[in-house]
Each structure stands twice: as C-alpha cells, then as structure tokens.
Amino acid sequence: MTLPHPTADQINLPIVLAVLGDPTRLAIVRYLASKEGVPMNCGKFLDLASKTNLSYHLAKLREAGVTRTEAVGTSRLITLRRDDLDKRFPGLLDSVIAAAGEDKALPMVGSADTEIDA
Amino acid sequence: MTLPHPTADQINLPIVLAVLGDPTRLAIVRYLASKEGVPMNCGKFLDLASKTNLSYHLAKLREAGVTRTEAVGTSRLITLRRDDLDKRFPGLLDSVIAAAGEDKALPMVGSADTEIDA
C-alpha cells in the first residue's frame, strides 16, 4: 500500500456517512460489496463517471477509510475495508449495503468484463 | 402535522446518509434517539447552532424523512421517524446511533431543561 489511508481508529462517522451519501460512491461501494474479496480496478467503474471524476470519488472513499487502494503496476486495486468498518461501526456497512441493494434509483456498475481474475 | 414530510417510500438512502453526515444533524438525531418517545422542541438544540441555522438543519432532517415535525402552538415538536426508517432501511438507524454514541468528537446537546414534559 502506497497511498495514504486513515488507520481504523481515525475513521470518522460523519465523514463516512457524508462520503456514502453520494449516489456514485454508494454505487461503487455496493458493487465492491457484491464482489467482496475480488479487488477491482478503477476502470471497472467507468460507466459511473469520467476517469478524472472517478479518481476524485475513489480518493474520497479511500480518505474516509471506506476503501483500500493498492497500487499494482499502473493499476489500482480497490477493496472494501470491511473489517475496519465493522470494528469501528458494527452493522453499519451491512445495513447500508442491504438498503442500497433495494435502491432502484442508484446508478449501476455495468457488466463489462474487467475483473482482475476474468 | 402541517409541514411537508416525505412518505415512507419516498425516503431515499443517499439523501438520508448525506443528511446524517453532518455533525450538527447527527447530534440532533442522537439526542432524539436517546430520549425516544419524548418530542423535542427546537429550543432544545440551541447549544448546537443559532436559531436560524437550527431551522435550516431541522428542515433538512424533516425533508429527508429522518424526523417528523408537528406544529403545536408556536412550538414544533420533533420526533425520530424510527418505524419508517426501520421499515425502509432495517438496522441502519440503530447502527448509526450506536456508532454516534461512541463518537467523542460529536457535538453534544446540553442539559438545559426544556423538555416538553419537564
């Protein structure tokens, strides 16, 4: 890991809520949760926003402690920080993901095959 | 009830999260939860923000469907919309409130006795 991440105890509730309170970012988190364990690269989310804008949103998620971003080659592998979030805010991530799963208005990550293991 | 509130099914996840992602509003919600069943008037929260600003934040909470505001005389009685939130987003409110309870950085509603039943 090269990029700056908060430690688990630096993760802050209002910031996490504010970061999740954006439809693009919520869609990213929902997708990461649906493929948990499989690190995603940024390109996977290109149907949610432009490359530049994605860089911005993914940085927000990382800085809030919601995701972990690992640099591998020219790629960034993005994962949910589930253990840290569960430790810090038990049940929060699960209820958000469950609620997001019901949300038909939320943008959807498309089905282009860009998974790391595809 | 006179003021406009969303119906339960109009309550929208990203909006609720964004509204809760503000320390002042989160403090209000935490306090309402700690005194659940006891409607609060706006004055109760005067140590969090100015009267005008409170009016703004309480309107945000109401418009998001997080609180219900009932006009009684010159007062507004504010309650958490727990049933609607629980129906819509099971577990979410509880995990947010539990997490907020641990948060030493969150502003606190003082102990001036302005409860409706005090």
Add this chain to the structure above:
DNA sequence: TCCTTAGTTCAAAAGTTATTGAACAATTGG
C-alpha cells in the same frame, strides 16, 4: 391590545464539493 416566545423566511456571503479538460507520470508490451 401589546408584549413575549417560538420559530420561519429571505437574501447575501462564505465555504465546500463535484465536474471538466488538458497535461502529466508510471508501467507494460512490441
């Protein structure tokens, strides 16, 4: 009726967040 209490509304200012495009950097493959 007049005063007080409780809260709203409005417009302006301040601050913050999101979005964009152009330019950049780093790695990988030919």
Add this chain to the structure above:
DNA sequence: CCAATTGTTCAATAACTTTTGAACTAAGGA
C-alpha cells in the same frame, strides 16, 4: 525506444450547502 494503458494532478468552473442577520408570522399571556 515507442506507444498504449491506467490512472493522477492541476486549475478552472459550476453547483451546491452552510451560516448569518434582519425582518417576519403566529400563538399565548398580561
């Protein structure tokens, strides 16, 4: 080395959100 791929940074702008003070409304009590 050259080109392509992957993503970042920067500065500008657009769009929102928060905060403020002054003016206001509406109810209740003296």
